Amino acid sequence: MSETQSNRRQVVIILGLVALVVLLFWLLVASHLQSGKTRHAAQVQSGEQQTFHWKLVTTWPKNFPGLGSAATNFSRLVDEMSQGRLTVSVYGAGELVPALGVFDAVSSGSVEAGHGAAYYWKGKNTATQMFTAIPFGMNAQEMNGWLHYGDGMKLWREIYAPFNLIPFAAGNTGIQMAGWFNKELNTVDDIKGLKMRIPGLGGEVWRRAGGSAVNIPGGELYTALQTGVIDATEWVGPYNDLAFGFYQVADYYYYPGWHETGSTLELIVNRDAFNDLPEDLQVIVETAARMANQDMLDEFTGRNNTALQELIHKHNVDVRPIPKPVLDKLRAISEQIYREESAKNPDFKRVYDSYKAFQDGVSEYHKVSEEAYYKMMD
Known part of the structure; x- marks a missing residue:
């Protein structure tokens, strides 16, 4: 073999070796990429991804029947649906922040979420009150319809946007009782000077009717009634009121709850915290809130009558209707307030116009x- 042929053979061998090395390199790269994809898919399937932990503060005692259980249910649902990727620790009123400090705590980002009632924040914007309840307003079924299939949720989020908050409906008590009284309520004159714990627009109506309205956290109501700091209090209904023991410190239990006809409770989430979540966890938060919203209504519906019968037959509670002339006066005052607030606050007018239009429309069907069904049953 000539020297030239030998050199050519060496070149071919070298080129072949180079090609083999390149091939092996790309096979290794491809294998690594495929391994990464498989590992990522496995992580997605097993939930081994970035985890998040939230603090949630409430305006009521932790695990309190009905109201307090909603936040606990929300936390459990989020944990289960996310397979532990998002966990939520729940703190009752006063544990991390005062009961009425929930809005500011979540807005500032010191905690990620809160559970309460929008009418507590009327000092931020009077329009917030309509996202809980207004006197002679919609019932629970109608409120849910307005929020989720009308403009209600859109307007709610617009009102809360300047505070860096995203609201969700997360509970409904159904129609409430008018409250516990230590004085009889027979005429409009009996309201004069009567000190009552009653928040939101109901409180403003009560003031204009001649009473004195105060806003006290639920945990302080028993003592306030017992010591005479207040003459009356509204709270929720038989299920919650029995647990608070109001029958021990009040003489009369009046109905109907003219001031809260379908009270929506809220989950408020710090916008930055929500935006930090991946899309699937955002969906889980919204879904868990929707489930907690319905569950609370179901719980009150299932347990209110049993509690009412216990109050009447075991504790001898004097249950009375508010006389119609008193209700007529309260309703007339309510409508006057709606006109005045609409003239003062464009946000209030925008929300109230939507609320009232939906209420009027759905009421036509409910007739x-x-x-018609309840009349037939009577």
């Missing part, structure tokens, strides 16, 4: 459905 031939819900209302």
